[in-house]
Amino acid sequence: MEKTIAGKTITVNEEGYLTDFNQWDEKIGEALATEANITLSPRHWEVVKYLQNEQKNQVALSIRRIGKSGLVDIKEFYQLFPNAPLKTATKIAGIPKPASCI
Amino acid sequence: MGIIKRYHYQLDFYSINNQTKNKQMKNLVILGAGTAGTMMANHLHHQLKQPDWQITIIDERVEHHYQPGYLFLPFDIYSPTDIIKTIEEFIPKDVKLLKQQINKILPKDNIIELGSGDALYYDVLIIATGAKIAPEETEGMKGSEWQKSVFDFYTFEGALALRNKLRDWQGGKLVVHITEMPIKCPVAPLEFAFLADSFFKHKHLRDKVEITYVTPLSGAFTKPKATEALEHLLDEKGIMIESDFAIEQVDNENKKIIDYGGREIPFDILVTVPTNKGDALIERSGMGDDLNYVPTHKATLQSKEYANIFVLGDASNIPASKAGSVAHFEAEILTDNILRFVKGEPLKEEFDGHANCFIETGGGKALLIDFNYTHEPVEGSFPFAGIGPLRLLKESRMNHMGKLAFRWIYWNVLLKGTHIPFVSATMSEKGKHYETVQH
Numbered sequence: 123m124e125k126t127i128a129g130k131t132i133t134v135n136e137e138g139y140l141t142d143f144n145q146w147d148e149k150i151g152e153a154l155a156t157e158a159n160i161t162l163s164p165r166h167w168e169v170v171k172y173l174q175n176e177q178k179n180q181v182a183l184s185i186r187r188i189g190k191s192g193l194v195d196i197k198e199f200y201q202l203f204p205n206a207p208l209k210t211a212t213k214i215a216g217i218p219k220p221a222s223c224i
Numbered sequence: 225m226g227i228i229k230r231y232h233y234q235l236d237f238y239s240i241n242n243q244t245k246n247k248q249m250k251n252l253v254i255l256g257a258g259t260a261g262t263m264m265a266n267h268l269h270h271q272l273k274q275p276d277w278q279i280t281i282i283d284e285r286v287e288h289h290y291q292p293g294y295l296f297l298p299f300d301i302y303s304p305t306d307i308i309k310t311i312e313e314f315i316p317k318d319v320k321l322l323k324q325q326i327n328k329i330l331p332k333d334n335i336i337e338l339g340s341g342d343a344l345y346y347d348v349l350i351i352a353t354g355a356k357i358a359p360e361e362t363e364g365m366k367g368s369e370w371q372k373s374v375f376d377f378y379t380f381e382g383a384l385a386l387r388n389k390l391r392d393w394q395g396g397k398l399v400v401h402i403t404e405m406p407i408k409c410p411v412a413p414l415e416f417a418f419l420a421d422s423f424f425k426h427k428h429l430r431d432k433v434e435i436t437y438v439t440p441l442s443g444a445f446t447k448p449k450a451t452e453a454l455e456h457l458l459d460e461k462g463i464m465i466e467s468d469f470a471i472e473q474v475d476n477e478n479k480k481i482i483d484y485g486g487r488e489i490p491f492d493i494l495v496t497v498p499t500n501k502g503d504a505l506i507e508r509s510g511m512g513d514d515l516n517y518v519p520t521h522k523a524t525l526q527s528k529e530y531a532n533i534f535v536l537g538d539a540s541n542i543p544a545s546k547a548g549s550v551a552h553f554e555a556e557i558l559t560d561n562i563l564r565f566v567k568g569e570p571l572k573e574e575f576d577g578h579a580n581c582f583i584e585t586g587g588g589k590a591l592l593i594d595f596n597y598t599h600e601p602v603e604g605s606f607p608f609a610g611i612g613p614l615r616l617l618k619e620s621r622m623n624h625m626g627k628l629a630f631r632w633i634y635w636n637v638l639l640k641g642t643h644i645p646f647v648s649a650t651m652s653e654k655g656k657h658y659e660t661v662q663h
């Protein structure tokens with residue numbers, strides 16, 4: 123479905139995740155963060171960029187992996203993106219919700 | 225067969241190698257004689273025969289456990305004798321069974337190093353070493369309350385300790401918990417919650433027991449349609465659900481679990497499914513991902529790194545359920561692919577992630593779900609389109625009979641590698657109510 127955000131039209135799935143990463147830009151990232159009640163600090167951006175990079179390299183994302191990334195530990199990841207950090211952070215980053223679970 | 229030699233590295237390595245070459249006999253080695261390894265031995269011994277081939281299977285255990293039975297043990301529905309047989313009785317006579325711990329795979333040299341120090345050469349290797357619980361991954365889980373008020377039911381010892389506890393427990397807060405995904409048989413903890421509900425109703429204790437289901441997922445299950453159906457059942461049975469809970473530690477003193485966000489859930493009995501991991505042998509061999517699962521091609525079941533190594537069952541990292549039914553479907557396809565591989569033919573990219581699970585819902589009923597990599601479980605009938613007799617994603621007594629029959633089928637059909645009539649290795653879309661085909 124289509125959605126207008128930060129003055130642009132983007133395509134998202136029923137859970138609100140971008141279906142095409144090419145439509146993503148930093149303004150959209152900021153707007154998606156605002157929807158999740160998060161104001162992005164430089165630290166948030168480091169994590170968002172890290173996730174996008176992992177996604178580009180087709181690494182399966184999981185909380186455990188991020189905890190071992192050397193970038194943030196799980197505790198800080200939760201402080202940055204409260205409640206369900208991986209789901210919130212990937213949504214802001216414009217990448218698919220991790221299918222870590224079967 | 226002379227393929228075992230004392231392992232004095234370099235020198236003997238060549239003698240092992242030459243010896244097998246001289247004899248012109250090739251070696252296929254299977255690591256693990258659990259569900260998947262046993263099925264492969266039974267499939268392949270008809271095809272890869274002496275004197276051209278020697279098949280060897282290695283396991284450190286003597287007993288074969290029917291793991292789905294661990295779910296029923298705590299409620300005194302099954303007794304230990306229902307779920308334990310010997311490994312040996314399921315291994316064909318022309319397959320060599322070694323009761324040994326496997327220390328390491330040296331994939332570049334095609335050598336298996338055993339715990340005893342002996343070594344084994346292989347031409348083709350099948351890894352079927354499964355997955356096991358790793359409670360030590362979570363702070364405090366294996367603490368002072370372990371098997372006193374903190375239990376697992378994914379091991380025989382855990383299920384038995386829990387049975388003894390439940391036999392005379394008088395009620396309180398029962399918390400059923402999943403640490404992190406993936407786990408074997410992802411529906412088992414839900415089934416545990418449902419069976420607990422029935423068990424305490426039976427004992428006229430239900431009003432004294434508060435059951436909470438705690439999961440790191442955002443709902444009861446991983447697939448939307450099934451989640452809807454299962455959450456409805458939880459609600460109907462008065463089982464509370466706490467989702468998106470990523471555990472940081474078990475607080476033994478105050479008897480509560482705490483997540484990274486600071487959320488706390490108190491318990492009188494905690495039944496947890498700890499982190500599941502592949503065997504440490506995979507780590508020692510430098511062949512695993514961060515949970516010791518072997519990177520595997522999801523359609524061919526060939527290792528991503530080594531052409532002559534194949535992986536099936538819980539040991540692989542493919543995005544399919546870790547279940548006996550999945551291992552069964554994989555075994556049919558892998559048998560074909562191994563025969564192709566030894567003939568030098570291209571592999572079939574056929575495995576579609578097919579899983580088929582009964583979900584025990586308590587009160588003598590069960591649900592059945594059938595799904596694969598691309599299709600989530602939906603309603604419908606199985607295995608005959610429109611007829612059943614089993615109903616998909618709906619509770620029924622017939623499904624419960626199916627779940628109980630599964631134990632018989634497991635011992636008598638599955639392990640022997642016999643094809644189950646009418647159920648194909650790849651999933652059928654007939655008789656199922658799909659709205660749209662998904663990606």
Ligand SMILES: Cc1cc2nc3c(=O)[nH]c(=O)nc-3n(C[C@H](O)[C@H](O)[C@H](O)COP(=O)(O)OP(=O)(O)OC[C@H]3O[C@@H](n4cnc5c(N)ncnc54)[C@H](O)[C@@H]3O)c2cc1C
Pocket residue numbers: 255256257258259260261282283284285290291292293294295324325326327352353354355377378379408409412503505536537538539546547548549550551581582
């Ligand atoms: C509580 C519970 C309920 C379940 N319910 C169901 C269900 O209803 N339906 C279903 O389809 N599946 C169910 N399963 C899952 C099913 O049991 C597993 O998916 C299946 O057994 C996997 O088979 P496997 O051969 O990969 O591993 P396993 O059967 O675990 O076999 C692995 C073998 O490798 C051996 N091994 C490992 N490492 C070494 C080593 N270093 N040296 C020597 N030997 C080694 C082990 O001793 C073991 O025998 C359930 C599992 C559990 C725990």
